Amino acid sequence: xxxxxxxxxxxxxxxxxxxxxxxxxxxxxxxxxxxxxxxxxxxxxxxxxxxxxxxxxxxxxxxxxxxxxxxxxxxxxxxxxxxxxxxxxxxxxxxxxxxxxxxxxxxxxxxxxxxxxxxxxxxxxxxxxxxxxxxxxxxxxxxxxxxxxxxxxxxxxxxxxxxxxxxxxxxxxxxxxxxxxxxxxxxxxxxxxxxxxxxxxxxxxxxxxxxxx
Numbered sequence: 293x294x295x296x297x298x299x300x301x302x303x304x305x306x307x308x309x310x311x312x313x314x315x316x317x318x319x320x321x322x323x324x325x326x327x328x329x330x331x332x333x334x335x336x337x338x339x340x341x342x343x344x345x346x347x348x349x350x351x352x353x354x355x356x357x358x359x360x361x362x363x364x365x366x367x368x369x370x371x372x373x374x375x376x377x378x379x380x381x382x383x384x385x386x387x388x389x390x391x392x393x394x395x396x397x398x399x400x401x402x403x404x405x406x407x408x409x410x411x412x413x414x415x416x417x418x419x420x421x422x423x424x425x426x427x428x429x430x431x432x433x434x435x436x437x438x439x440x441x442x443x444x445x446x447x448x449x450x451x452x453x454x455x456x457x458x459x460x461x462x463x464x465x466x467x468x469x470x471x472x473x474x475x476x477x478x479x480x481x482x483x484x485x486x487x488x489x490x491x492x493x494x495x496x497x498x499x500x501x502x503x504x505x
Contacts, residue, residue, distance in 0.1 A: 293392065293395065294388075294392070295308070295317070295328065295388055295391045295392055295395075295416075295419055296308065296388065296416075298319035298321065298322060298324070298326065299326045300319060300322050300324045300326065301319060301321050301322040301324070303319060303320075303321040303322070305319060305320045305321065306415055307320070307415040307418075308415060308416065308418040308419055309418075310330065310418045310419075312325050313325070314330055314421065315327060315328065315329060315330065316328055328395070328419075329394055329395050329397065330394075330419060330420055330421045331394045331398075331399040331400075331420065331421060332399050332420060332421055332422040332423070332424060332498065332499065332502050333387075333390055333394075333399065333400055333402060333420045333422070333423045333424070334359070334399065334400070334401045334402070334424050334426075334495050334498065334499075335402050335404075335406055335411070335423060335424065335425045335426065336348075336351070336401060336402070336403045336404075336426055336428070336491055337403075337404065337405055337406050337407065337425060337426065337427045337428070337474070338405065338427040338428030338429060338460075338463070339405065339427075339428075339429075339430075339435070339456050339457075339459050339460040339463060340405065340439065340456050341430065341435050341438040341439045341442075341456065342427075342428035342429055342430045342435065342460070342479050343428050343430070343479040343484060343487055344403050344404065344405075344428060345363070345403070346484045346487075347484050347487050347488040347491060348361065348363055348403045350484070350485065350488035351401060351403070351488055351491060351492060354488065354492050355401060355492060355495065358398060358499075359398055359399055359400065359401050359495065359499075360393050360394075360396070360398050360399070360400050360401070361400075361401045361403065362389075362390070362393070362400060362401070362402050362403065363403050363404065364386060364402055364403060364404020364405070364406065365404055367382065367385060367386060367389070368382070372385060378409065378410045379410070380414065383406070383410050383411060383414060384414055384416050386402065386404075387411065387414060387416035387417065387419060387420075388416055388419075390402060390420075391416065391419035391420065394420075399499065401495060406425075407425065407427075407463065407466075407470060407474065408423075408425055408470045408471060408472060408474065409470070411423055412471070412472075421502070422502065423472070424472070424475075424498050425470070425472065425473075425474040425475065426474065426475040426476075426477060426491060426494055427463050427467065427474050427475070427476055427477070428476075428477050428478075428479050428487065429460065429463070429464055429476050429477065429478050429479065429480075430460070430478065430479050430480050431478075431480045432457050432460070432461070434480045435456070435457060435460060436453050436457060439452075439453045439456065440453065463476075464476065475494060477490050477491065477494075
């Protein structure tokens with residue numbers, strides 16, 4: 293049931309062919325089609341310290357009957373940390389994993405730092421009907437304070453904090469210009485429970501529109 297291996301001839305096709313229909317994949321080798329459920333993928337992103345992990349448990353509780361909530365950092369290990377191509381191996385592995393999970397009939401909510409330029413160019417992007425992005429944000433002073441308060445083993449020295457603040461500023465500046473655009477949710481003064489409600493509403497509204505279309 294590997295999403296890129298043909299059930300008929302066994303060939304591996306790293307560029308999924310979805311032209312035959314929204315619910316099938318076509319093998320590039322034998323040209324036969326096989327059923328494949330393509331659903332939207334919901335990415336809950338944002339720089340480190342903005343609150344992704346804090347709200348993940350609440351998202352799981354509120355959405356588990358309709359969605360599968362996954363934490364991206366679970367696969368941030370070993371060879372998957374290869375930085376080449378915007379961490380392409382890591383990104384491709386997650387898209388393949390989420391595509392396999394969605395064959396159970398539930399769309400995936402993926403929590404972890406990612407932006408459209410890291411997913412959209414990949415061939416595995418074709419395994420989803422849409423990919424939606426929401427990024428949590430936080431004012432620089434509050435974000436730096438959160439990172440400094442983390443345990444020492446997490447390695448948040450001042451240089452790393454500065455790099456994260458620069459990335460956060462870039463995400464906010466470019467969010468509307470990315471394709472697709474990234475929805476921003478500011479967590480600076482919001483309670484985690486309120487942030488989780490906002491994120492759940494974003495997911496639920498988008499999915500209701502997708503089902504209705």
